[in-house]
Amino acid sequence: MFGKLTAIRGNQITIQLDNELNHYKLAKWANGKQPTVELHVDDSRMISPDQRRKIFAMLNDMAHYCGYEARDMEAEMKFQYYIKTGSEEFSMANCTMSQANEFLTFLLDFCFQFGIPFKTRTWDMIPDTYPKAMQCLRHRQCVICGKLHSDIDHFTPVGIGSRKLVDHRKLYFECLCREHHQERHQLGAKSFIAKYHIKPIRLSEQDLINLHIMTRKRMNEIDERIEQNEEQQTRISINRDPI
Structure with a gap:
């Protein structure tokens, strides 16, 4: 209705x-x-020049990588978008802002999913509202330059001991290529983040499992140990209370 x-x-x-x-x-x-x-x-505002510029920059990068003509790339991605979303056909000349944002998000998700690289200029134009840090971690792309096969870096120090004993659900992460990873250690975490204006994030339990950082078994073991410690502390507290 x-x-x-x-x-x-x-x-x-x-x-x-x-x-x-x-x-x-x-x-x-x-x-x-x-x-x-x-x-x-309903957002009746028309697509902005900035939105149109970002979308066409993305499509040009995709066309160059896939060997398409830019116009054919636009037609192909619109077709994929219609199939996935059930959206009606639209034109980049007069669609709404919300339609343009949805299509741009679709293009970004598609590139991350299939490992289509961005040019540096296009990478810098990704909107701040897009969860780039999370996608970079999921697809192992450097959050700064977009390089593929990058390292998952702990922003929160984990110490020298075995990482199998660490509860990674409580830690913050960022994805960095080897060059930026080395720079991060040279500058220190806070100075590095201030320089590039990035924000480390926590990973969901499923992402930790998918990225082979933790297993479900290990999570359950940690939760059981915490529960046992809490029960033990409760018993100690009860025994100390005066009668």
Whole structure:
């Protein structure tokens, strides 16, 4: 259903629906569960010159790498986008800002997934809103220059002992090529991050497993050990309490 947003008060909104909605129909759609809705605000603003420039820079890099003509590359990627999203056809000349952002995100995800390299100029144009640091870690690309087959670097020191004993879920990571990895050690972590304006991030449990940093078995062992220690501390505390 569609409607118009008529009021906003904190985290509560009022929507005037284009068609009437009765309780019977709502209950039927919700299948006996608590009804939920998704709010999608139509962005009627037109694609900006900056968005168009970034998209065409990406398409040109992809065309050069894949051996396509730039126009053919655009047609191919739009076709792939339509298949994946079910979107209607659009033109780069007059699509909306939200449509352009979605297509740009699709192109970035596609390049990371299939290892299509970016030129330095294109790499620097990736929007700050795009989760580049996470994609770089997942696909082993340097977060600074985009070089493939880069190193996963611990921003948080892990010490000299065995890394098998470390709970990597609590640590922060960045992906760096060999050259930038060496520079990071020369400058020190804080100076290096200040120079390149990057932000180390935590990895999800599934990403840690996929990247062979931790195993599910090791995570469970750590969780069991923590639980045992907490139980032991609780028993000690109870025994110390006066009767």
